[in-house]
Amino acid sequence: MGWPVLASALAIFAASYxxxxxxxxxxxxxxxxxxxxxxxxxxxxxxxxxxxxxxxIDMDTLWLLFGMMAIVGLLRETGFFQYIAIRAAKIARGNLTILFLSLGAATAIASMFLDNVTTLLTVVPVTISVTEVLGIPAGPLLLMEAMASNIGGTATLIGDPPNILIGSAAGLSFNAFLTHTLPVALVVFAAAMAFLLARFRRLATPHAADVEAVMAMDERRALTHPQAMGKLVAVLGLVFALFASHSALGLTPGVVALVGAALCALIVRPNVEAFLHGVEWDLLIFLASLLVLTGGLEASGALAVVGRWTVSLAGGSTLLLALILLWVGAGLSWVLSAIPTTVTLAAVVRGLAGTGIPLTPLWWALALGIGLGANGTPLGSAANMVLISIADRTHQGVKARAWFRDGIPVALLSCLIASAFLWLGIATGWFL
Incomplete structure (x- = not known):
């Protein structure tokens, strides 16, 4: 391609962003x-x-998002997630250290299997209610939950949109994420919780004043449709089982999610509005448009130029190239957010095919860098922005200064841990 084509594509791309x-x-x-x-x-x-x-346009990614959004949207309407959050608060029995860790663990685990935006949409309002009863500030807990959701989302194929995009582009299975990113996420989660708990140690008093009010909360009242909840949880369990075996069955993750959504429609029989209510159509349009936009940049040859320059910078070293992608992905996510960064850098990695550089470790570097780096700023992920929006509406805002103060150290610590795993994985062949 000539320079007029390159210049036009770059100008459109830059203007669009x-x-x-x-x-x-x-x-x-x-x-x-x-x-x-x-x-x-x-x-x-x-x-x-x-x-x-x-x-x-990667349709399997869009089908995966659509199917999981539909399933989780129906499950959210039953009160299931509020039930889980109240149970976590009651397990703590007023001990704020246990409350901090139990809410963090619940959020991270939920985000491993559900869209992290959906997780925060359900956990945050309950967390705010619990903090109001206890008479403690919600901000530190909300910030922790956003970071826990991003870390948990990094652990699995379906945890957040960047992993879905990377898994589809690289042909990585659900089980591949469990054996590669999950171990990293577990270590990062432990380190992040230790750091944040130390930062928020003023909350870790032996017991809160209104323990009785928390213990009096009836989690069963949160369940608006218990029978429907049981059916949906069973379908979700089947979907996870299919995710674990989709390669052997010859099914793509997108098809598995559609199977789950179709089963929910047959078993629960919601009306069309209820079925489609949980689907974030703006995210699907945004993602499809970004894929088209980046596809044009790739077709112009601009990303191939970037890829060759990056390989040259790394001197042909797979480890150095993977580390560059990890840290560049983390840094760009702070400014551009996770999804645009993933779409752009995934195209760069695809452009390295045929250069002799093994691509698999580069995909893992991308997943870890973007997923964990997203904690650095409020713009890092859609989940971060959703949390800020909800918190502001309830007058329990998370200050930008607090996010930068604690988010950047957590992101840097997370990426350092991921870099060590990346070095070990490439040296031993685990990540190759």
Whole structure:
């Protein structure tokens, strides 16, 4: 491709990202405008015809997100997640250290199997209610929950959209994430909780004043449709079993999620509005548009140039290249957020095919860097922004200064741990 094509694609890409983060229009609409502009320019200049733009959309990723959103949306309406959060608070019995750790563990575990945005949408309101009863500030707990959700989401294929994108682009299975990113996430979670608990040690008094009020909360009252909840939990268990065996069955993760959503529709028989209510359509539009936008940049040859420059910078070393991707992914997620960073850097990694560099460790580096680095700033992930929005509406805001003060050290500590695992994994062949 010539320089006019490269310049046009880069200009459209840069302008689109500027519009996305300007706040002038919703980010999904801004990305859609950028995608349409890229298609028009690509067709006119001959480097990105319409059929190539359609092919750039990873439908399995979109089906996976759609299916899981539909299932979790129905489950959320039954009060299941509120039930779990209240149980976690009661297990603590007023001990704020136990409350801190139990809410963190519950959030991280839920985010391993559910979209982390959905996890926070359900956990945060209950956490705020519990802190109001106890008479303690909610901010430190909410910040911890956002970080726990990002760490937990890094552990599995379906935990957050970046992993879904990476898994689809690299052909990595559900079980592959369990054996590679889960061990890293467990160590990072322990380190992050230790750091945050030390930072918030003023909360760790022996017992809170209103223990009786917490213990008097009836978690069963949170369950609005217990029979439907039981059926949905059973379907979710089946979906997880299918995720664990989807490669042997010849099914893609997207098809597994659709099977689960279809079973929910047959067993629970919700109306159409209830079934579609939990689907975040703006996220699906945003993601599809970003894929088209980045596909145009890839078709122009710009990302191949970036890839060759990166390989040259690493001197052909797989470890150094993986470390560069891990830290660049983490840094970009602080500014651009996780999904745009993943879409862009995934295209760069794809462009390295045929260079002789093994791609598998690079995909793991990308997943770890973006997933764990997202804790650094409020813009790091969609979950971070959702938490801030909910907290602001309830007058329990999380201050940006507090996030930078604690989020950046957690992100740096997490990436250092991930770098050590990456070195060990490449040296032993575990990550190859």
């Amino acid at each position: 500027a519009l996305i983060f300007s706040g002038y229009v919703h980010r999904a609409l801004a990305a859609l405008v950028g995608a349409v502009t890229m298609i028009v320019a690509g067709s006119a200049l001959g480097f990105y015809p319409y059929h190539a733009a359609v092919a750039s």
